Amino acid sequence: MKHQFKTHLPAVVLGTFLTVVFIIGAGILAPGAPEPGVDLADVPFYQLPFGLDAAGRERPFWPSRLQTENGRLADPASIQSAAKCATCHRREFEEWAPSLHAIADRDMVYERAVEANEDLLRDGIEKARFCEGCHAPGEVLTGRTNRFKSVMPSDAATEGITCVMCHTATHADPQEGNGALTLAVNTGVDQLSDAMILAAPRDHARAFGATKTNTLIAGSDFCGACHTETYDSSMSRAQNRQHVQTTFSEWRNSWYARNDVNCQDCHMAPDPAAYVRQIRSGDLAKPERYTHNFVGSNYLMFDTSLGSNLTFLRGGILPGLTEARNTELVARQGEATRALLRTAAGLALRDATVVDSKLRFAVAVQNLGAGHNLPTGVIDQKYMWLEVAVRDASGRKIFHSGAFDAERGETDPNAVIWREDFIDSDGKRIPDHLTFTTAAITHVRPGVPPKGEDVVAYETALPPLAKGPFTLEARLWYRVATQQFVYNTLKTDLIIPPFELAAGQFILVAGKETKP
Amino acid sequence: MKSLKTLPEPACRRFVLEYGPKRPGIRGALALSLLFAVLLGTGLHLEFLAARNWNAGEAVLLAHLLVGLIFTALFLSWIGGHLVRGLPRSQRPVFTGLSWLLLAKFALIVITGLMMALPTAVYLAGGIWFWSFEATHVQTFLHLWTSLAAAAGLLAHLAMRHWQLKVDRPQRCAS
Numbered sequence: 050m051k052h053q054f055k056t057h058l059p060a061v062v063l064g065t066f067l068t069v070v071f072i073i074g075a076g077i078l079a080p081g082a083p084e085p086g087v088d089l090a091d092v093p094f095y096q097l098p099f100g101l102d103a104a105g106r107e108r109p110f111w112p113s114r115l116q117t118e119n120g121r122l123a124d125p126a127s128i129q130s131a132a133k134c135a136t137c138h139r140r141e142f143e144e145w146a147p148s149l150h151a152i153a154d155r156d157m158v159y160e161r162a163v164e165a166n167e168d169l170l171r172d173g174i175e176k177a178r179f180c181e182g183c184h185a186p187g188e189v190l191t192g193r194t195n196r197f198k199s200v201m202p203s204d205a206a207t208e209g210i211t212c213v214m215c216h217t218a219t220h221a222d223p224q225e226g227n228g229a230l231t232l233a234v235n236t237g238v239d240q241l242s243d244a245m246i247l248a249a250p251r252d253h254a255r256a257f258g259a260t261k262t263n264t265l266i267a268g269s270d271f272c273g274a275c276h277t278e279t280y281d282s283s284m285s286r287a288q289n290r291q292h293v294q295t296t297f298s299e300w301r302n303s304w305y306a307r308n309d310v311n312c313q314d315c316h317m318a319p320d321p322a323a324y325v326r327q328i329r330s331g332d333l334a335k336p337e338r339y340t341h342n343f344v345g346s347n348y349l350m351f352d353t354s355l356g357s358n359l360t361f362l363r364g365g366i367l368p369g370l371t372e373a374r375n376t377e378l379v380a381r382q383g384e385a386t387r388a389l390l391r392t393a394a395g396l397a398l399r400d401a402t403v404v405d406s407k408l409r410f411a412v413a414v415q416n417l418g419a420g421h422n423l424p425t426g427v428i429d430q431k432y433m434w435l436e437v438a439v440r441d442a443s444g445r446k447i448f449h450s451g452a453f454d455a456e457r458g459e460t461d462p463n464a465v466i467w468r469e470d471f472i473d474s475d476g477k478r479i480p481d482h483l484t485f486t487t488a489a490i491t492h493v494r495p496g497v498p499p500k501g502e503d504v505v506a507y508e509t510a511l512p513p514l515a516k517g518p519f520t521l522e523a524r525l526w527y528r529v530a531t532q533q534f535v536y537n538t539l540k541t542d543l544i545i546p547p548f549e550l551a552a553g554q555f556i557l558v559a560g561k562e563t564k565p
Numbered sequence: 566m567k568s569l570k571t572l573p574e575p576a577c578r579r580f581v582l583e584y585g586p587k588r589p590g591i592r593g594a595l596a597l598s599l600l601f602a603v604l605l606g607t608g609l610h611l612e613f614l615a616a617r618n619w620n621a622g623e624a625v626l627l628a629h630l631l632v633g634l635i636f637t638a639l640f641l642s643w644i645g646g647h648l649v650r651g652l653p654r655s656q657r658p659v660f661t662g663l664s665w666l667l668l669a670k671f672a673l674i675v676i677t678g679l680m681m682a683l684p685t686a687v688y689l690a691g692g693i694w695f696w697s698f699e700a701t702h703v704q705t706f707l708h709l710w711t712s713l714a715a716a717a718g719l720l721a722h723l724a725m726r727h728w729q730l731k732v733d734r735p736q737r738c739a740s
Contacts, residue, residue: 054723056591057598061719064602065609072610072625137693245623247684248630250701252615252622 086121086235087192094197095122098172099283110189112283113182114229114274118219123190123234130204132369134212136243144341145212146367146375147382149350153209154185155364156350158430158530161538162482169485176485179284182228183275186214190234204368213238215266216257223273223297230274237262267339269311273297276312278427286474286488293469293490296425303499305420308333315389315420316343322388325418329392344385346424346431348548349529351383358543387548392418394497394551396523399504401557406511408448410557412437412523415502422496423550424467424527430482430534432468433496433550434460435505436524439557441515448509451526458532458544465505467494480533519557525550593643598719600636604629605716612709630682637675644668660725667722670715677708 089095089109099111109122117123131151135142145151153159163180167173174196181194187206188194205211217237222229239246239256246253265271278294280287300306310328318324318336321344327334349355350363353376360366366375399411414435416423424433436451451464460466471479471487479487497503528547535545607629615622648668655661681704684695696704 054720056595057723058720060595060598061602061605061716064599065605065716068603068606069610072607073614137695241623244685244688245626247688247695248682249611249626250684250695250698251705252611252626254698 084119084121085124085127086117086119087124088121092122092192092195093199095192095195095199096172096175096197098175109192110178110182112176112179112227113189114222114225114227115182115186115189116220116231117190117235118231118233118237119235121235122192123187125187125191125200125203125206127238127240128187128191128203128205128211128213128234129238130368131208131211132204132367135369137246138212141212141341142369143374143378145343146370147351147378148341148343149345149347150210150343151208151367152350152363153183154181154188154207155209155367157362157364157539158534159184160364161540162534165481165538166483166485169483173485176284179227180484183210183278185209186228186230186232187211190232208367215271216262218262218265218271221265221271221274223270223277223301226274226277226279226294226297228275230271233262267313269297269300269306269313272312273301276426280484280487280490285484286486287490288488291487291490294425294427296421299421299425299496299498303420305499310420312420313339316345317341320388321385322392325389325392329418342382342385344382344389346386346390346426346527347529348383348386348390348527349545351379351386352546353380353383355543390527390548390550394418394423394525396525396551396553397502398521398523398553398555398557400506401519401521401555403511403517407508408439408511408519408557409506409508410439410521411504411506412521413502413504414497414525414551416497416499420499422498424496427482428467428469428496429471429479430530431528432460432466432531433525433527434464434466436461436464436526437507438522439509440520440522441512442518443516445515447512447515447519448507450507451524453526453547455544455546458535460526460528460547465494467496467503469493469495480531481537482534517557521555521557522552523555524552593639594647597636597639597643600632600639601716601719603632604636605712607632608709608712630685633678633682637679640671640675644671657725663718663725664722667715667718670711670718673711674708674715677704677711680704681708 089097089107095109097107097109099108102108102111106120109120110116131142131145149156159180163177163184166180167177170176174194178189178194181189185194185206187203187208191200191203191206193200193202193206205213213234214232217233218230219233219237220231237257239253241249241253241256273296276294276296277298278292280291280293282288285291300312305311305328310333314335315321315324315328317339319338319340321342324336350359352359355362359379363379366372370378393416395415395417397413397415399413401408401410403409412435414423419425424431434451436453437448438446438450439448440446450461452461453459469490469492471483472489472491473479473483473486474488494503526547527550528545530545532545535541535543607625610625611622611629615625651664652661655664680696681701687694695701
């Protein structure tokens, strides 16, 4: 028989077996690799002023609820900069680079607000782990959010919500919020060289937690871990939990959640405004792909008419981008942002009557396209207001509420406004986003719920010579920061322009409801 | 000195020369088998065990790539001669068919392997290019399962009787 078979069989079978045994044996006998990550003791002067948790363990990232998979700090060298990922993932990088996620740690509005808070209290810098846990998880996880900076800075740490942060997530708690994410930055990041990644890209994908992570980051629970924010005694003067940002629960209780339209569908669609219009028309098909633009509502950070002020507000230009490319990407994202904002709201006239020489009318502010309240997020700075102007038949203005003073950047103090207020321990409103001295959160007017409306009633005395028909011009405005904050915290006289969400003109016919 | 009676018959001498341990191409075939075994072992490790330690997996991947290139070169230089020697001797159409199938499997393994290594070659040459996610998935799938099928096919190829000497049994070589 078969010399060939007798000759080759041992070679093939034993060779295969011995190869596998050799590799496994080498792995077993090789000196054990140290546990990935950085031990607390190895970060000099790392402050832990908040005590131990209920199980008696140190809380290196508290008051943020952010965690690593093994509880250790992260090695900055293991967190790749997004610019490095861009070597192969150029498309995704250029989608993400102009987004608010990319500048979450760099934008001046945020940076100055954090500095103002850090200066308020003892342990202010360590308390800022609460802020940085969502805005700059790399800074917190590497131990840089500390009064003594003993960890060297890195590009990745300053990139805000960078690639590695989302693509190593293994757990999210949207009920707890405040950054309640577990990120496998210590064990879930491969250190393969670029050439080897190109030879085995599937292994590169698997190293980033692939199946588990990809399932998690495709759902709204993941977003809710940061887009749910509460203040409590760990970082503020609140004695009980104060709900500051409830975007996730607004969505979860809405028609959108019941119909499986999640955050990613709108905010990561290739054309978010078109997708919202599609949803509004009743077509619930998912987007054909998900982009990393995360188009949102902050129109200011894409207003290229601000020139160099915009670069200042955005905290400079990200590594990996030229100035020209940055401008092009920001301008494109700005168009998408403004288009998305215009799909969110609508106005309708609900009633108009004239009684005893008084004109009464009601305007409905409608949330037509947002899967969460309008406005949403932390709305002590962001706010929405309604401007109405009534003219008589001769064109004379007989009533005006909600005017905006473009020279001073001030909104009519009597305007109907949707905003939350930070209240200090003395019951006074805090205008400058001072989280650490906030004792309570109140709402001037809570946001308009998804697919809901808020009816605002007005009454004005009619001048004696005023004759109808009366014309109502209604405009719904949105603004991302108060002028007081800009003066006090940004220390600049830049006027923050408002954005018109919706507008309508109505003829006030007594007793009838109309849409524009 | 051996007597004429003890010398092997010409047919047996031919048999020993062409099928015995010292026949042409045996060393090359054995080397290929060993290389294939190493590739199979490293490949199985990468597919099923590398997740335990991605960074150790890089060493195994590098070994797999290098051994794969050596295997490809050796295989291409050997297969021509093997076909020339082996085809005329195949006595059964089934064996011939299975042999061609085996060759096709090895060709697919080599081709998919080279395709997967192409992005690395482009990178080392200074460029950045890679297959789409779907293409990578198909290549990996084909490369893995064809390898396993080729391993089974190789053993069958070696085990099947494929020659029948036209000599009387009693006069068969004593060696």
